[in-house]
Amino acid sequence: MKILVTGASGFIGSHTCERLKHLGHDVVGLDNFNDYYSLALKQLNEKALNDKGITVIKQDLRAAALAEVLPDDINYIFHFAAQPGISATSTFEDYFTNNIIGTKYLIDYALTLKDFRLFVNIGTSSIYGLEATFPETTAPKPASHYGVTKLAAEQLVLQKSREKLFDSCSLRLYSVIGPRERPEKxxxxxxxxxxxxxxxxxxxxxxxxLRSFTYVGDIVDGIVSVIGNESKVNGEIINLGTEVxxxxxxxxxxxxxxxxxxxxxxxxxxxxxxxxxTKANIEKAKALLNYNPKTTLLExxxxxxxxxxxxxx
Known part of the structure; x- marks a missing residue:
């Protein structure tokens, strides 16, 4: 399969690219290489991907007409790119344009693809709000611009499943840690x-x-497991994290x-x-994806x- 990963030079995106490549997929990365944190770190991640034969396209999702610069034969999209976290240096406009407008333009691009299998939105436990211990059916109460705009992005993606325009799902991640974690984390x-x-x-x-500190390798296990399970995950929101x-x-x-x-x-x-x-309720991930994170905090x-x-x- 040919897979596009947005935010490919970031923390979890880069790990996901490597895993997908290891699984035998043709992986194309995309990143805008913004200066939210050190470009040197993103470039270090990019080099690791290049060394494994993964190309990262420098492109901002907020530019319209993505179909003119991205491949037309993508089968899956894993959408990590976002204005992250809670930061006093980020304006509401940063969150709005990166997380909502960027996602809308990426959706527009996905609608042009001929053999498209699944749009995987990468969400966050911040969507739940100040307490994130709930199943996916719980009404969200985000308490930050980040959480609000990530919820909106999630719904834009899932709307396409409801319209039957393409299959999609959203994975809400919990407190991911490990190599390549961003410097402000x-x-x-x-x-x-x-x-x-x-x-x-x-x-x-x-x-x-309290946090569900989840090792990045365990998170990536859950992320890549949606491939081949399109009918199970279509239209679904799924929590990924540790119960510890x-x-x-x-x-x-x-x-x-x-x-x-x-x-x-x-x-x-x-x-x-x-x-x-935050305490990840992963009963749904266990049932649909056989998800089973095992790495301890100390490991x-x-x-x-x-x-x-x-x-x-």
Whole structure:
């Protein structure tokens, strides 16, 4: 199969590209290489993909007429590209144009494809809101511009299933960790603070926040398992993550244990829209995809520390 992966030079997108290639698919990546975080990291990921024979097209999804620059024989789309997270440096317009307009233009492109099998939208537990412990039938209550716009993007994609224009699904991911995690995310930042002897900014009250910290390899297992299961997943929203919860404080302690060093903490004001608890309800993923994440928090942290040491220490 020929597969397009948007956000291919990002954290989870790059891992998914590699897995799809390993499974024997023809993989085409797309990324706009924006400056939300270090371009050097995206370029490092791109090189890893190039070394495996995967080409990454530099293209912004917010440009219309994508059919003029992208292949016309794509069978699957895995849509990771988005304005991510909760950031004071991102405006509502950033979220709106990247997550909604970009998705709409990608849908328009998918509608031009002749042998198109499935549009896989990559969603987020942030869609649920401040508490994300629910099954997929629960009414969403997003508490950030990120969550609101990711919900809108999800519905734009699933609308096409309801209209019977193409098959689609949306996978809501939970607190993914591992090698290539973005530099502003918790574990990469913790590891960097440990090696650079700088203080980790801990948001007030967040030490007790609960998270389904899920290793990226386990997440990718679920993502690629939709291939061949189109009839099962069409029109569906599916949670992917681990059922095991850890506090932020336990995450800090895991990094300290792996590196063998205490991390300095700088307590800072709480962040609006930050989730209080995420625990992935994956009964649906188990039933439809035989999904079974197994990597422990400590195993995931060890892999991420080794990646960081290889490239940045």
């Amino acid at each position: 918790m574990y990469t930042k913790l590891i960097a603070c440990a090696y650079n002897d700088t203080a980790f900014p801990l948001y007030q009250g967040s030490g007790s926040h 919860e850890h506090t932020t404080q336990e995450g800090i302690e895991a990094v300290e244990k792996v590196i063998g060093k205490a991390i300095k903490i700088d307590h800072v004001a709480a962040r609006a829209g930050d989730q209080l608890r 995931g942290v060890k892999a991420q520390v080794e990646w960081y040491k290889k490239h940045f220490v």
